[in-house]
Amino acid sequence: MAAGRRKLRNPLALAVLVLLAERSPMHPYEIAQTLRRRGKEYSIKINYGSLYTVVQNLEKHRFVEVADVQRQGNRPERTRYALTPAGREEMLDWMADIVAVPVHEFPIFETALCLMGVLPPDxxxxxxxQRVNTLEVQAAGLRGALAKLCETLPRVFVVETEYQLHMIDAEVQWVRGFLKEMTDGTLEGLDGWRAWHATGRLPQEWEQLEGEDHSRGDAADA
Incomplete structure (x- = not known):
């Protein structure tokens, strides 16, 4: 099933399905504790307060079902859930889509980069x-968390944190290279960018680019 047609698209729902595939039955509190122990809050937006709602939605779509209800003394009842055959099929299909099919997610930083000309170069x-400094602090925190997780978990359970670190390091490297071009004056278009903010007028060469774009568009429509 294509991702856009899925009944549920919340990554937390997928995490619940995967954990129930590992071990069933479980109640939502056990699922939350397992996610917490594995450090999945670094990779999945986990709202523990909404976890019960996620499980209820999975049950509504018959991806999980009630296995039993535990009663221990005066404690509240705990409903334990198990994965259904339909839930297993959905989980496997969903995972295959995510792993195999790249999806452009329009990161907000890319939006900022494509519109940054509105700010002065300096x-x-x-x-x-400032961003590089923040990223380096984040990377240091992730390295510490990864080292801690690796004390108790096999690498297969923490590879997403390795990936996050790799992506942060790659971003830092790219931003540093871009900053060097800006500070040493070798960035193409930098003079026009500065002139725009100094005079308030769009550089002539930029206006010409706009005209070329319209010409190409008119030719394509002809």
Whole structure:
């Protein structure tokens, strides 16, 4: 089933299905504790308060079912859930789609990069330097968390954190290279960018680019 036609698209729902495939039955509290022990809050947006709602939605679509209800003394009842055959099929199909099919997710940083010309170059330089510093702090925190997780978990359970670190390191490397071009003046278009903010007028060469784009569009429509 294509991702856009799925009955549920919340990644937390997929995590619940996977954990129930590993071990059934479980109640939502056990699922939350397992996700917490494995450090999955670094990879999945986990709202533990909404976990019960996610499980109820999975039950509504018959991807999970009630296995039993535990009663221990004066404690509240705990409903334990198991994966259904339909839930297993959905989980496997969903996972295959995510792993095999790249999806452009329109990261907000890319949006900022494509519109950053509205800010003066010197301000962008300062902001990107601030971003690099923040990313390096995040990377240090992730490295510490990864080392801690690796003390108790096999690598297969933490590869997503390795991936996150790799992506942060790659972003830092790219931003540093871009910053170098800005500070040493070798970035193509930098003079026009500065002139725009100094005069308030769009550089002539930029206006010409707009005209070329319209010409190409008219030719394509002809």
């Amino acid at each position: 301000e962008v330089t300062a902001l990107l330097e």
